[in-house]
Amino acid sequence: MRRTGALLLTLLWGGTLSALSGGDRVAVSVREDELRSVPGFLSAIEARVAYGESVTVLALQGGWVRVRVDSSGTEGWLHETSVLPPREMNLEGSTRGDGAASTREIALAGRGFSEQVEREYEEQQALDFGAVNEMEALLVPTSVLGEFLSAAGAGIAGRDE
Amino acid sequence: MRPPRPFQSTRALLFVLVASALVTTGCAQLGSALGELADAATGLGGRSGLGDSAGLAVQGLKTLGDVVDASTSPFTPEQEYYIGRSVAATILRDYPVYDDPEATAYVNRLGQSLALVSQRPRLYHGYTFLILDTDEINAFASPGGHIFVSRGMIALTRSEDELAAVLAHEIGHVAMRHGLGSIRTARVIGAVQDGMFDALETVSDQQLQEVTAVFGDTTADVVDTLATRGYSGATERQADAAAVDILAGLGYDPYALVRVLERMDEAQRAEYEGDRERRGFSRTHPRPQSRIFDLEQTNLRNREPGGRLDADVTRQRYERALGGI
Numbered sequence: 457m458r459r460t461g462a463l464l465l466t467l468l469w470g471g472t473l474s475a476l477s478g479g480d481r482v483a484v485s486v487r488e489d490e491l492r493s494v495p496g497f498l499s500a501i502e503a504r505v506a507y508g509e510s511v512t513v514l515a516l517q518g519g520w521v522r523v524r525v526d527s528s529g530t531e532g533w534l535h536e537t538s539v540l541p542p543r544e545m546n547l548e549g550s551t552r553g554d555g556a557a558s559t560r561e562i563a564l565a566g567r568g569f570s571e572q573v574e575r576e577y578e579e580q581q582a583l584d585f586g587a588v589n590e591m592e593a594l595l596v597p598t599s600v601l602g603e604f605l606s607a608a609g610a611g612i613a614g615r616d617e
Numbered sequence: 618m619r620p621p622r623p624f625q626s627t628r629a630l631l632f633v634l635v636a637s638a639l640v641t642t643g644c645a646q647l648g649s650a651l652g653e654l655a656d657a658a659t660g661l662g663g664r665s666g667l668g669d670s671a672g673l674a675v676q677g678l679k680t681l682g683d684v685v686d687a688s689t690s691p692f693t694p695e696q697e698y699y700i701g702r703s704v705a706a707t708i709l710r711d712y713p714v715y716d717d718p719e720a721t722a723y724v725n726r727l728g729q730s731l732a733l734v735s736q737r738p739r740l741y742h743g744y745t746f747l748i749l750d751t752d753e754i755n756a757f758a759s760p761g762g763h764i765f766v767s768r769g770m771i772a773l774t775r776s777e778d779e780l781a782a783v784l785a786h787e788i789g790h791v792a793m794r795h796g797l798g799s800i801r802t803a804r805v806i807g808a809v810q811d812g813m814f815d816a817l818e819t820v821s822d823q824q825l826q827e828v829t830a831v832f833g834d835t836t837a838d839v840v841d842t843l844a845t846r847g848y849s850g851a852t853e854r855q856a857d858a859a860a861v862d863i864l865a866g867l868g869y870d871p872y873a874l875v876r877v878l879e880r881m882d883e884a885q886r887a888e889y890e891g892d893r894e895r896r897g898f899s900r901t902h903p904r905p906q907s908r909i910f911d912l913e914q915t916n917l918r919n920r921e922p923g924g925r926l927d928a929d930v931t932r933q934r935y936e937r938a939l940g941g942i
Contacts (some may be wrong), residue, residue: 485694485737497733507695507741523643537739545693576829579837583706587714591705593727593762594745601733604726607934608777610868610924612733 476521476536480513485540490598491532495520497612498602502532511539650894682798690798697849698741701761703836704843708749708757708765711844715748717767723938724748726779728764728784734866735785736859737792744788747845748942754884755897756788757843760796763939767897773880777931778924780939783858786874789859795852799842802834847901857908869923872926873916878905 476482484505493500495517503525511523514531521539524531573612578585605612688934692700715721729748732738740762749755752769766788774780790796842848847855861871882905889904902908 467732476628486700486934491741535739537737540694565837570695572825573829573832574699574702576825577703577832578706580829581707581833583703584712585702585706587704588702588763589707591709591745591747592742594721594747595767596725596729597758598733601726602732605730608868608930610730610926612867614721 474521476513476516476539478513481526481542482513482521482523482539483507483545484509484511484534484538485545486538489534489538490535491523491525493532495533495596497535497596499533503528503530505534508545510542513539520537526580546557620873649672657798679801680774680798682801683711683796694741697797698761699796700839701759701763701837703832704796704839706767707762707836707840708759708763708844710763711745712749712751712767715750717748717941720748720938720942721746723934724766724771724780727781728771731781731785731867732762732788733861733865735788735792740791744791746784752820753897754899755901756787757785758790758796760791760794760839762791764788764791769897770941771885771939777926777935778864778869778875779877780935781864781869781921782874782877785860785863786856788863789934790852791857792850792859793855795848795856796839796842797835799848800835800838802838804820830896838942843901845901849857850903853902854911854915856907857912861920862918864924865920870922871920872922873924875909875917878909881905895929 458553459558473561484507486507488506490501491503491505493502494556505525510526511534512526514520514524515522515537517533520533521536522531574585576595577583726747729744730746742762744762744764746764746766748771749765749767751767752772753767754769754773756764756766756770758764764784766783766787770783771780774783781894847853857874860874864871864873879900882889884901885895886897
């Protein structure tokens with residue numbers, strides 16, 4: 457019983473997203489991402505979005521969310537793990553009329569603040585974040601992953617060429 | 618449903634308020650009082666076989682994941698990322714990197730492809746992978762998506778399917794936020810429970826010091842879990858189940874995980890049976906045999922063995938990239 461409860465909590469903790477529905481206003485929760493033409497990581501890129509940008513949910517399909525970027529009106533698909541309700545990014549109540557958080561607000565919500573802490577921690581602990589930056593530069597473009605997968609006959613949804 | 622709250626710099630300032638409220642005693646170091654607590658817990662918990670699954674409950678220690686209404690992380694995606702960066706920096710301080718660009722590129726292509734079919738394909742930064750230059754059989758994942766796999770672990774695998782199984786298990790830990798969920802530092806947990814997340818719009822020098830101290834505690838706690846204490850057995854089984862889903866999702870043989878676990882058990886039999894000091898995976902993970910048993914009762918029960926990928930292609934690129942290991 458206890459184990460089941462703990463498991464449930466852990467599953468909730470690891471859950472990707474509370475339920476979304478059409479009309480919801482959410483924020484991009486990753487540093488940057490691409491709006492796709494159809495649901496899938498290998499479909500054509502319509503536009504790019506960045507952390508904190510406000511988008512409105514238009515439709516849901518199999519773990520993907522069709523959104524409209526509030527500032528530009530551009531539409532496209534994002535994976536549901538790329539968006540969060542603004543309150544979960546400390547942007548609650550801090551968005552402007554157009555739904556976009558100000559730079560200062562986003563900085564307060566995490567980035568600038570965390571960078572400052574990291575610099576302080578780096579000095580105290582003699583850590584080398586340059587090595588971490590090099591590791592993070594190993595990010596592979598999704599198109600290359602698509603080639604890697606298709607070479608072995610693996611398919612994931614969303615290729616629309 | 619949570620009621621709407623007024624503007625708060627809530628989670629961003631978690632660290633400040635915790636520190637302010639509970640009076641920090643200075644910047645935590647690895648191996649500090651926190652480590653002593655963890656050591657005591659390890660001693661109580663025992664680390665062999667199925668008994669491990671009782672894990673945290675037996676020890677009577679709560680984790681953040683146990684006590685928070687965790688429909689969402691109490692950290693923002695950026696804070697997860699920054700904690701992850703510090704965890705990664707700590708691992709990179711303690712282990713040398715295996716410097717082979719072709720092997721590293723291959724592991725990244727494979728690992729990042731696997732992440733696309735995980736339950737959390739998108740992270741603040743994304744998933745990246747490095748090979749650690751050690752014979753130790755081990756793998757770690759930071760909450761920010763930095764995943765490390767040792768040369769010793771790679772040497773234990775014999776195919777792309779099997780390496781994929783190892784990477785998919787680590788991706789599972791990241792996707793389910795196991796690192797942050799395992800935090801046991803009382804002052805962080807207390808702050809979350811008490812909802813001490815009031816607004817604070819500017820950060821003074823003193824507050825920066827306090828925040829940094831708690832940030833250090835958080836990092837140390839996660840590193841301690843990854844490198845020394847290990848997750849609970851139940852948590853490891855969740856990552857195994859996630860790995861099976863990921864493997865099957867891309868067409869890899871889900872039973873590749875079982876093959877790797879069998880080989881780990883064989884390679885570390887003396888460590889699991891107490892004849893030799895535990896290092897790496899054998900120290901932080903339940904005995905592979907019990908994990909295989911669980912998988913066969915659960916997530917592998919209705920799955921057929923075998924993959925659907927082109928075996929010639931996967932073998933050739935695996936051998937070309939990793940033949941030197």
